[in-house]
Amino acid sequence: LKSNPSNNEEKEAQTQLTKSDELQRLHSQALSAYQQEDYEAAISLLDEILAVCVWDAELRELRAECYIKEGEPSKAISDLKAAAKLKNDNTEAFYKISRIYYQLGDHELSLSEVRECLKLDQDHKQCFSLYKQVKKLNKQIESAEEFIREGRYEDAINKYDSVMKTEPEVPIYATRAKERICHCLSKNQQATEAIKVCTEVLELEPTNVNALKDRAEAYLLEDLYEE
Numbered sequence: 001l002k003s004n005p006s007n008n009e010e011k012e013a014q015t016q017l018t019k020s021d022e023l024q025r026l027h028s029q030a031l032s033a034y035q036q037e038d039y040e041a042a043i044s045l046l047d048e049i050l051a052v053c054v055w056d057a058e059l060r061e062l063r064a065e066c067y068i069k070e071g072e073p074s075k076a077i078s079d080l081k082a083a084a085k086l087k088n089d090n091t092e093a094f095y096k097i098s099r100i101y102y103q104l105g106d107h108e109l110s111l112s113e114v115r116e117c118l119k120l121d122q123d124h125k126q127c128f129s130l131y132k133q134v135k136k137l138n139k140q141i142e143s144a145e146e147f148i149r150e151g152r153y154e155d156a157i158n159k160y161d162s163v164m165k166t167e168p169e170v171p172i173y174a175t176r177a178k179e180r181i182c183h184c185l186s187k188n189q190q191a192t193e194a195i196k197v198c199t200e201v202l203e204l205e206p207t208n209v210n211a212l213k214d215r216a217e218a219y220l221l222e223d224l225y226e227e
Helices: 007-035 039-052 057-069 073-086 091-103 107-120 125-149 153-166 171-187 191-204 209-221
Strands: none
Touching (some): 057 073, 091 125, 107 125, 125 153, 153 171, 171 209
């Protein structure tokens, strides 16, 4: 503006300056809302800022934190993935993405993301600890599924029992393990046990199609046609 003043440029410069002041004001409000634990308001304000400052990694990480606090982890993943690309050696973003996938029951994606963290820093304590846990769980699930493909249902049941012991804190793994045990028992013609375990799964997830089909098969074995 100083080097070449003209009405047109002055107008444009003033507009940009006004917008800049407005964004700084919104940023202060967003931080304040976050500190007061009003995460919904913080998200709304950050949406406005990020519509303009698309490449700001810190703002994306802040919005991801708000999404996590609001119980919307899937939305947090999208912001964290962007932050991982925008900031060099962003081990923290990869760690958080891996943790979210793990909590959601997606152990394979969790393993993939935690490996990205360890590529950047092989001595990262949190990532290494999570990596060991996810790798162990992943191996047990793969092994159990291999047993099912081979028709070794007793072995698969034992392996899924191990899965529940490996991860007692995240409920989705116990539910998935029981769903597969219910399948194995039904296939192995252990009808009474199958009905019991399938029912446990359906109490947690009434619309679980796999458990419904496997329980139906078990009912057929017991001649319980109405059920």
